[in-house]
Amino acid sequence: MEKDQNSSVKPVPVIELRHVDKHFGQLHVLKDINLQVKKGEVVVVIGPSGSGKSTLCRTMNRLEPIDSGEILIDGEVIPEEGRELARLRAKVGMVFQSFNLFAHKTILDNVTMGPVEVLRKSKKEARQEAMELLKRVGVDSQASKVPAQLSGGQQQRVAIARSLAMHPKAILFDEPTSALDPEMIGEVLEVMTRLASEGMTMVVVTHEMNFARRVAHRVLFMDGGSILEENTPEEFFTNPRTQRARDFLNSIQNH
């Protein structure tokens, strides 16, 4: 699996899905998904609940197995299991709705775990870098606490720092603000906005429409396991092409 086609003529997409299909029992959750995410691109996935957007996000690093199709990271096909899968997963960060910090580790150790275990960095180097990352997301003062002692917003920012510590090619955000109290959503979105402006490749599943409008380069609208519409945020929010998207936007604007 050489990636020598990585020339200036046609850059390899960071994440690519080819004809991906997935069922949960009878339910067809992903229907023939084709998608390319280019380097530095911010793709926001929106849609009603149960539309398959979270599943789509989780299949991108194979946390969910797929029935058919291919997923490529940096031009390499992700295998089903084993060390090779772990190696490719390390290239794609993931931020979860429920933060999922390691409950028995301090904040600092949460961030250094990946670099030390996976990238085989020295403890000292990993710690130094982790402190810089924690400073970047504004929780460096909490470094020696354990996750349960932090607010949700702080925990989610630590989770972002934990992803960043792996120097990922892209970060997947699976509804990163859905479990947060309203007053903490802003601080997390702010970190994400900064990341986007620094050129991080991001796939964001979210219900934060203002964030999508401001930050996204491309909006995907999903329903019933298919990508129904792919558009610029400006076009999507002012003049959606599909009726289903119009209905969805109307329904959330009424609140």
Added chain:
Amino acid sequence: MTEECDSETMTVETVFPGGKARNEGAAMLSFSLSPCFIENEQIRFLSYVRIFERGVIMSVNELLSQYGEQYLQALLTTWKLTALAFSAAFVVGILVTVMRVSPIRPLRAAGELYVQIFRNIPGASLLMFLVYALPYLSIVWSYFLCVLIASFLIPAAFCSEYLMSGINTIDVGQIEAARSIGMTFSQTIRKVVIPQALRSSVLPLTSLMVATMLTTALASQVPMRPYDLTGLVAHINTHAVGGVTAFFISAVLYCLTAVVIGRVGNWIDKKVRILR
């Protein structure tokens, strides 16, 4: 099988096919089968009655002055057995648990089988098997080793059960997070799953250690030397009239040890408990 019977102890020499032989003092298990033992018991019971009537049963002080050193040695033997058996149970319990959560089906099945077998065997049966059945396969271990093995194989199954319930308290999300930063299965198990399972099962494991200590009383069922706390009681009561007092002293020593284990367990639990 040849038996030699004198008034107080019995020497049993058992020769197993394959040429191996056990010949280590009195084999108490075989007592229960021999008519000569029943006779002894009746005589002993009658003599107790006579002694109670005269009020000459030994006091705690008398027992301790005469057998104090042996009690100390028996306590140390029980401690040694407990420490070794619990350590082994702990290590085997972790291994079995890792097998039970592994993605490889035969390993999972083997782990389950281990727990199902050893959770459901009485310790005495297992010990009897090790002492009296294995020699038929030309495997003869010392009594100490047999007792040790019997008193860790069973607690290991329970250890695994406690760890499994500890694992069930871990949010699946944390395992997904570990995998998403590129950790392999074994890294996830070693760095995320087992440490948390251990931290949340300190208290059940403390009880398990006490239970393991009580299991080592199996040593009294074979002629193991030096005696453990229970074996010593049997010894004293065949040589002197310790009666219930001899049991009482051993019981106090068991209890004190259990209290210490419990205190240490609580302390460790407070230190490592995971805030949620």
